[in-house]
Amino acid sequence: MTEFLQHLVNGVSVGTIYALIALGYTMVYGVLKLINFAHGDVYMVGAFSGFYISHALGVEKEPTLAKALAVFVGSMMICGVLVFLMERFAYRPLRHRARLTALITAIGVSLFLEYFMQLSGWFGPASAPFPPGPTPRFFPQPMSFETPDLPLGELSIQKVDVISFLVAVGFMLALQWVVYRTRFGTSMRAVSFDSQVAGLMGINVNRIISGTFIIGGVLAAVAAILVASSRPSINPLMGLMPGIKAFVAAVFGGIGNVPGAMVGGLVLGLAEEYVAGYLLSSYRDGIAFALLIVVLLVKPAGLFGTFRPEKV
Amino acid sequence: MKPLIALRSVAPLLLTGILVALVQGSLPDYWYFVLVVAGINIILAVSLNIVNGFTGQFSIGHAGFMAVGAYTAAKIVMSTRGLVSTGAGEQLVFLGALAAGMVTAAIAGFLVGMPSLRLRGDYLAIVTLGFNEIIRVIIENSEFLGQATGISGLPKLTTLAYVGMAAAITVMVAVRLLQSTHGRALLAIREDEVAAEAMGVDTTGYKVRAFVIAAALAGLAGGLLVFYLQLCTPKSFTFIKSIEVVAMIVLGGLGSVSGAFLTAAVLTILLETLRGFSEYRMVVYSLLLIFFMLGRPAGLFGTREIWDLLPRWRRKAAAGGAP
Numbered sequence: 001m002t003e004f005l006q007h008l009v010n011g012v013s014v015g016t017i018y019a020l021i022a023l024g025y026t027m028v029y030g031v032l033k034l035i036n037f038a039h040g041d042v043y044m045v046g047a048f049s050g051f052y053i054s055h056a057l058g059v060e061k062e063p064t065l066a067k068a069l070a071v072f073v074g075s076m077m078i079c080g081v082l083v084f085l086m087e088r089f090a091y092r093p094l095r096h097r098a099r100l101t102a103l104i105t106a107i108g109v110s111l112f113l114e115y116f117m118q119l120s121g122w123f124g125p126a127s128a129p130f131p132p133g134p135t136p137r138f139f140p141q142p143m144s145f146e147t148p149d150l151p152l153g154e155l156s157i158q159k160v161d162v163i164s165f166l167v168a169v170g171f172m173l174a175l176q177w178v179v180y181r182t183r184f185g186t187s188m189r190a191v192s193f194d195s196q197v198a199g200l201m202g203i204n205v206n207r208i209i210s211g212t213f214i215i216g217g218v219l220a221a222v223a224a225i226l227v228a229s230s231r232p233s234i235n236p237l238m239g240l241m242p243g244i245k246a247f248v249a250a251v252f253g254g255i256g257n258v259p260g261a262m263v264g265g266l267v268l269g270l271a272e273e274y275v276a277g278y279l280l281s282s283y284r285d286g287i288a289f290a291l292l293i294v295v296l297l298v299k300p301a302g303l304f305g306t307f308r309p310e311k312v
Numbered sequence: 313m314k315p316l317i318a319l320r321s322v323a324p325l326l327l328t329g330i331l332v333a334l335v336q337g338s339l340p341d342y343w344y345f346v347l348v349v350a351g352i353n354i355i356l357a358v359s360l361n362i363v364n365g366f367t368g369q370f371s372i373g374h375a376g377f378m379a380v381g382a383y384t385a386a387k388i389v390m391s392t393r394g395l396v397s398t399g400a401g402e403q404l405v406f407l408g409a410l411a412a413g414m415v416t417a418a419i420a421g422f423l424v425g426m427p428s429l430r431l432r433g434d435y436l437a438i439v440t441l442g443f444n445e446i447i448r449v450i451i452e453n454s455e456f457l458g459q460a461t462g463i464s465g466l467p468k469l470t471t472l473a474y475v476g477m478a479a480a481i482t483v484m485v486a487v488r489l490l491q492s493t494h495g496r497a498l499l500a501i502r503e504d505e506v507a508a509e510a511m512g513v514d515t516t517g518y519k520v521r522a523f524v525i526a527a528a529l530a531g532l533a534g535g536l537l538v539f540y541l542q543l544c545t546p547k548s549f550t551f552i553k554s555i556e557v558v559a560m561i562v563l564g565g566l567g568s569v570s571g572a573f574l575t576a577a578v579l580t581i582l583l584e585t586l587r588g589f590s591e592y593r594m595v596v597y598s599l600l601l602i603f604f605m606l607g608r609p610a611g612l613f614g615t616r617e618i619w620d621l622l623p624r625w626r627r628k629a630a631a632g633g634a635p
Contacts, residue, residue: 090606100368101605107372108600110598111555111598114594119592248438280453289446293439297427
């Protein structure tokens with residue numbers, strides 16, 4: 001029983017992270033019908049922004065709450081700016097071209113971020129050069145957790161996991177509010193439904209798309225900082241697997257559907273944890289793809305998605 | 313006419329084989345290596361072009377099919393070691409193993425293509441990528457396939473002549489396919505899938521067939537590669553390899569056989585000679601991808617062939633009807 005609960009805890013903790021990244025995929029797909037392949041790498045950039053800010057602030061020596069917040073907000077801002085530039089200069093010029101053109105560009109952007117970050121450092125101190133190079137770096141704990149893990153019998157729940165779960169849920173609720181209760185969210189849903197008509201109704205489509213990208217990038221940065229706080233080894237390829245898995249989560253929930261991405265993330269996290277825990281531990285990375293293929297075969301529109309037949 | 317057509321099909325193969333066999337003895341080792349790699353990349357690029365260029369689908373898991381072909385061939389040769397003497401017998405086993413690798417890769421292509429080709433373009437891309445990763449995970453977890461270290465100690469059976477002949481076969485398959493009924497159907501699917509279906513083209517069937525052909529050729533390339541490197545590891549067949557091939561055909565022009573051929577050859581030779589800057593290799597690839605998509609999304613050649621650019625041949629083609 002304890003083992004079962006332990007897997008549940010771990011699964012939820014991984015699942016919320018997938019969900020946060022999946023939200024970025026699903027929202028961008030909703031408004032633009034583009035699989036933003038580089039989204040996983042935005043997550044990686046988020047982790048490295050946090051790393052550099054921590055070094056600049058000297059978080060390693062004395063972590064405080066204020067510094068933790070600065071790391072958090074700073075990397076959110078850096079990722080927001082990055083995705084804004086990405087959309088403005090790489091995706092917007094291609095918006096009216098064939099969809100595969102944009103997809104190839106997205107793959108190009110993704111590879112560029114991954115391999116640019118793997119170049120050996122040009123400047124900066126030896127402990128934190130820029131670009132960081134291929135070796136994994138140690139992400140300093142943004143806060144110190146003096147008290148030990150929560151006392152729950154045999155079960156071990158790390159405090160940092162509880163905090164990150166709460167933060168992730170908080171951001172998801174905030175997003176839910178933005179999408180369904182604000183003017184921006186209404187415009188976003190209108191653009192996602194039919195961008196041309198939305199434009200005719202006086203919605204500034206470009207601004208909505210930029211805004212959607214920025215929200216996605218910010219959520220990826222949140223996910224990155226949360227992950228890096230509990231698993232502090234970061235490297236330029238760290239975004240590859242979570243990015244692909246989050247995409248699977250988004251497809252599973254029905255791509256373009258915001259609550260679907262959250263559910264999809266949790267289901268994927270739990271599925272991975274249980275299959276790895278009880279059946280085949282080394283096949284963890286294969287599960288996401290097996291799940292993807294099954295979903296696409298059985299219900300291509302995903303759990304909550306609606307299938308729209310192609311019209312001529 | 314019949315024997316003439318047969319001759320036209322076999323002649324390039326024989327010519328390449330004879331030419332390369334004559335030349336390969338006098339090549340310095342380094343250039344021999346570069347040309348083998350270039351030839352394998354040509355097979356990969358031209359075969360992927362059948363799916364991505366002719367049919368307009370978007371597969372980014374070509375290396376997965378390479379892996380299937382390579383491991384099949386490697387396992388067959390290794391398990392028959394000692395049973396056959398070196399020399400002619402070994403060569404025969406090698407050719408049989410390559411053929412078996414093509415068959416298993418084709419089966420893998422069928423299995424992946426059958427369900428996923430009913431999906432739209434970008435989903436297909438993700439499924440092929442997923443397939444590539446699943447293959448890697450399976451290999452790394454299978455003791456039979458040597459896990460992450462792979463199968464080492466393969467005999468060096470791949471020669472430049474084999475690679476050249478395989479490349480010639482691939483180019484011929486692609487060119488002949490393009491001029492056949494099948495090829496026309498593939499082009500119709502690329503131009504407008506709904507319209508093609510309305511015209512009675514069995515879109516799923518043709519897409520799967522294109523996928524199977526491309527996968528078989530990728531399996532051949534994989535087999536040739538591991539018997540040149542004498543080592544078969546999952547590291548040779550990662551997602552990055554798939555992307556490299558995609559970059560080649562995107563730059564050369566999706567749908568142009570000669571474009572894919574030229575870019576594969578030129579890029580390989582260029583990158584091998586610029587080994588000193590290998591750190592920047594993928595950065596350059598990615599920037600090329602982005603800038604080409606922004607500036608010239610059709611690639612260098614678009615869907616044209618290099619001979620379309622020569623005025624005399626174009627006139628002849630216009631009169632004769634060949635594309």
